[in-house]
Amino acid sequence: MTLSDHLPVLQVIVPLLAAPLVILLRNGFLAWLASLLTSLCALGLGSQLTATVLAHGPQHYHVGGWAPPFGISLSVDAFSALLVLLISGASCLALAGGRLSLRRDIDNRRAPMFYGAWLIAVAGLSGIAVAGDAFNVFVFMEISSLATYILIAGGRDRRALSAVFKYLIIGTIGATFYLIGVGFIYMMTGTLNFDDMAVRLEGVIETRPVVIAAGFITIGLALKAAIFPLHVWLPRAYTYAPNAVTVFIAACSTKVALYVLLRFNFAVFHGNLLGHSELFSAFVIPLALSGILIASLVAVYQTNLKKLLAFSSVAQVGYIALAAGLTSASGLLAAMLHMFNHALAKGSLFLCVAAFALVSGDTSLKRLQGIGRRMPWTMGAFVIAGLSLIGVPGTAGFISKWYLIVAALEFGQVGFLLVAAIVVSSLMAVAYLWHFVEGAYYGTPPAGESSPMEVSLPLRCLIWVAALSNIFFGLFPQLPLALARSGTSALLQGGLY
Amino acid sequence: MSAEMLPWILVLPLLGALAIAFCGRWPNLREGISLLTAVTLAVLVFSQAGGVMDGARPYILLTEPLPGLPIALSLEPLGMMFACLASFLWIINTIYSIGYMRGNREKHQTRFYVCFALAIAAAMGVALADNLFTLFLFYECLTLSTYPLVAHKGDQKTLASARVYLGLLLTTSIGLLLPAIIWTYVTAGTTRFTLGGIIDGNLDGPAIGLLLGLFVFGIGKAAVMPVHRWLPAAMVAPTPVSALLHAVAVVKAGVFAVTKIIIYIFGVDFLFAQPSAQWLQYAAAFTIIAASVVALYQTNLKRMLAYSTIAQLSYVVLATVVLKPLSEVGAALHIAGHAFGKITLFFAAGAIYTAAHKTELSQLAAIGRRMPITTAAFTIGALSMIGVPPTVGFVSKWFILAGSFQAENYLAIFTIIASTALNAMYFLPVVYFAWLAPPSPDVDMNHGEAPWPILLALSVTATLTIVFFFFNQPLIDLEQQLVQSLPLESRP
Known part of the structure; x- marks a missing residue:
């Protein structure tokens, strides 16, 4: 196996491992530089991954070599690649363009921690994009959300604290709804893997738990994606976050929730649930x-x-x-x-x-x-x-x-x-x-x-x-x-x- | 003469704009570059004319961002004429601008020249557009690049007017023109300008009239009532900008687009047979009469000229929807003819403002004694608006009337005659007043003519207004090609 075979997991691993190292740096500038280099590296890996996906179709990766029902599987299709490009690109843009702005907004002592959180957010968001099963999506969603809360509240503007508290509450409700939905589906199908789910749901369509699961998942993700009128957390969070953070989260955070929303609804429910199209249209x-x-x-x-x-x-x-x-x-x-x-x-x-x-x-x-x-x-x-x-x-x-x-x-x-x-x-x-x-x-x-x-x-x-x-x-x-x-x-x- | 030259017609003014922006600190150099760009552009455009007259239709594809919607350039007689007109008048307008902007000590002159060059580039794009999508793209660029020119002064009143200008033009284009283009694309599968039209066989009945309405009102720059309000509002702009709006590029781009859409999207023969498309001539006739009547009551010189323009634009629209070969030629000629007459009038109004700071009609008494050249030019322009020989206004009116008789369209004939009378009623008293009225005691008469670049510019356009009466054959030959494939009697 060459390095290029590991591209899907590297997309997550690189920023995730870089994050603690960045925290160890004592200097704000060095931490910034390391984060930028990591983001650039992620962008490079993402471009490579995108090229591979475009040339050879969707990529599947088994973490640690464990096959899907037992191990963690990652799967990357063109949609995931698009997201990966957006996330790493936005991170590069925000870090490169936001150096002065971040230096002003972030206390120098805390800067390494801040950049560590930034990289964790990048890792979490990328993880959502490449994860092949519903539960890992949830895990990465929590990782990225927690890190994002830190980013938003990391500046000097104290109003960000109340904004982020609102975001925290609503984000947690969204994630919980999502988890409840996934739980129901697990109950009915015994799997968390997207591909398996799509196959096994066929046997249990039109059972009430599945319909309820679809409802919980859609609403939970709509909260995260700030679909009106579930958007109330967004304006204040964007406004009071440090300016460079706004560049980053505005470019990719709601998109990632939308990505999961689309993946669940179209890859999993669309072909299985009777009348799903009409219901989804009527709701959205x-x-x-x-x-x-x-x-x-x-x-x-x-x-x-x-x-x-x-x-x-x-x-x-x-x-x-x-x-x-x-x-x-x-x-x-x-x-x-x-x-x-x-x-x-x-x-x-x-x-x-x-x-x-x-x-x-x-x-x-x-x-x-x-x-x-x-x-x-x-x-x-x-x-x-x-x-x-x-x-x-x-x-x-x-x-x-x-x-x-x-x-x-x-x-x-x-x-x-x-x-x-x-x-x-x-x-x-x-x-x-x-x-x-x-x-x-x-x-x-x-x-x-x-x-x-x-x-x-x-x-x-x-x-x-x-x-x-x-x-x-x-x-x-x-x-x-x-x-x-x-x-x-x-x-x-x-x-x- | 080759298609590879077409992109340069767009790129050249863009490069000019860039160079002007970098030379903002040296006014002489900046204006020199403006002038040089204008002359080079005109040479480039005119060098294409011979080929087009011989039947060449150069075409080049730039890019295809959406399948079936390429950004492509091509030249045909109508676009050739518009490109020649705009590029030529840009030279004269630049000379005039130098005199006007310096004479009035206007601020932000670099921004002015940059935006002017950008607007010309957009106008060239409109002229060369090979399909509706490309036309729309450059149409919007034209709106956006002229906004800073209209808002040039930057005070509250100007900004409010500029907001009307931008708001109306963008609203109509995004709200009506874009849906019309999408509709055309969805039904016909293409938006390419094709002789004979692309609607035939794809759409029928009242939908034709609706689509025509979306196009005509969507092109707010053609100022068919009720989407004409932006034109009087834009009168807050400096005079060279008014000249740009009224003669060189903006309104001309509007009527040019309407004419081009009727000839190349609907097809003249097809539209002639559609009862649901007949409403447009009533709308155009109403606009002509109503705008002329409103012009009668204006007390401000530039506002009067603005309403005159609205009426004259609908002449073009009316001529186009008479849907006869001669009237199509007349429409094309009127785009050019009106441009020369109207630019002279605006140049004169600007000259009077620069030399004497007069803007109201009542202040013009006996101004001919102090500013004979300007007033003479104004007179020639006014005569051309009325359509009196020997001015170019007569030639285009002749063709429009001939086409109307061919179609036995009495509405058009009556409208043209009535509006000629109205034109005379609001222009001749001003001319008489300016030459012969006794000077009024409370108006300051201590002024001479305007600076020489202004005089030079308005003399040239006034002369051309007359010269075109005698030497119009090349243009007529060119525009005849528009209708050569149209049989003279197109009705079954």
Whole structure:
């Protein structure tokens, strides 16, 4: 066995083992550097894994050489690979772009611990993406959640404590619901492995415990994924977390919960439960629609840029959920694409926000008046990423919105209404972004803060790379498309055993 | 002459914008680069014209982000004309801008020139678009790149108006145009501009009228009522920007897109036979008359010109939906003809503002004595708007009327005659007032002509307005190709 055969497990092992080593470092800078190098390493492994999956199909890995019913099995298909790329990429982006911002937010004494928690979060999230059975998903979910709580509360802003407490309670309820559901399924099938589950459920379909399990799992994960109206933990957690942490979690944490939601519902339940499509659509679509519209509307009235973008995230999670709720292959394709593209746009946007905060010290819209004239480069990148969030053609956001609209039109009569809602909410996205952009370019800066003051050149370059990647993947979306296509077919085949 | 040159038509103004941004500290160099880019672009565009006139249709695929939705460029007669028009007027507008921006000591001039170059690049993209998707892409770029120009002043009033501008154009394009494009794509399987249209056989009955409505109102830049509000709102912009909006690129991109969609997406013959598509001529006729009547009551020079533009744009729409070969040629000619007349009028209005700081019609008494060249140019522009020979406005009106007679479309004939009268009613008194009225005692008359770049620019456009009356054959030949495949009598 060569090293490349161990890629799935390395994805988890590398950050997990690096975490305690990072904690041993005494110096904040060294800890940061080690975390960044580990993330880069994870990104490299993830790219390698993605290439393997694209070339040779899904990869299965048995930890310690123990076969599935007894040992831990990992399985990686294109959908998992997409997630792995997102997680490691977001971690690199947030760490590389957030050095100054983290140095300011995190107490130097505690910095090694903080970065240790960061790596554990990366390991946990990656673990969810590669795990092949429901229980390990739960274990990794707990690992990543606990680490994320530390990250969010790790800054100087004391308001983060109450925010994270809310997140903790709701996250635990979500995880518990998930565990209850998994328990029921284990009771009926005697297995935790996704593939086995899909096969054995066939014998026990339409028994009440299975239906209840589906309900518990879906709701529990919807809580974690912040599907409206279960999103209440998200805006405050995003807003009061250290800026670099927001870049990281906004890009990938809700996506991972959505990943599990989709995997369970489509690979396991979809082919087995009678009428699952209708039930899932009836549950998810109304929530997603109201999320898209209401959260966008709320975002228009925010006075803090981070909170504004957080509500926009709730709306965007709604898009993904809506696409999945269409329960068609094209819908799933749109959902996966939007996970990727939204992570790209939101990551870039929050990175710009972190840069703004470095200069202005605050992210309230009032303090950010005139920031576009002080920081023209960062602001230009913000506008580009914002266009991608709106879904203007030529940007990545358009690609996924296009597939979403095509999928909605295939959905039948209701499709037109869905398209109308998507169009309306895109316009609302224009409104809430312009609310900030206009003030940033034409507003009067707070007294004494009018001189141009850009962030350092490397950070500016990174911000622009992130922003331009939105355009690159809008013009050449082959990579995410290939992943989403292959992921969709893998997911739907899983349900057809 | 080859298709490989097409991307450069887009790239060149982009490079220009970049160079301008880096030379912001040296105004002379910056403006020099602006001018150089404009001239190079015009040479590049005009070098393509010969090939297109000989029947070449260069085509190049840039990328295909979505299956069936490529981003591709191509040239055909209508786009060729629009590209020539915009690139040529950009040169003159740059000369004018230099005079205007310096004369009025405007701030943020670098931003102005950068956004101007970006807007031209977007306009070139609209002109060269090979399919609806590409057109939409550049249409949105045009909206976004002109927003900073409209909001140039940056005070509260300007921002509110700029918000109307951006809000209306984005709302209509995302809310109506995009669904129309998706609908076309879903039913026809392609969005490529094809002679004869792609709708025929894919859609029928009232749906045609609905789709047409989504397109026409979705293209807010064509300013068919009731989506015209952005145009008067955008009058807060500096005059060179108004010229850009009204003559060079923006509204022209709107009517160009409408014309192109009717010819290449619906197909003239097909649409002519559709009863459900007839409503558009009523909407266009209403817009012409209503906008002219509103223009009668304006007291501000630029606002009057804005409403005049709304009426003139609907001339193009009306000419297009008369759906006869001659009227299609007339529509294409009117896009060009109106551009020369209107840019002259705006240049004159800007000259008056720069030299005398006058914006209201009532302040113009006897201004012809102080600013004879400007007022003469204004007169020529006004005559062209009315359609009096020897100005280019007459030529396009002639073709539109001829097409209307061909179709025996009395609505169009009546509308054109009535609006000609209305045009005369609001332009001639201003001309008379400016030349012959006694100077009023409470208006400051201590001023001369505007700076020379302004005078040069408006003299050139005024001269061209007349010259085009005599030498319009190449353009007519070019646009005849639009309709060559259309039989003269297309109704069974």
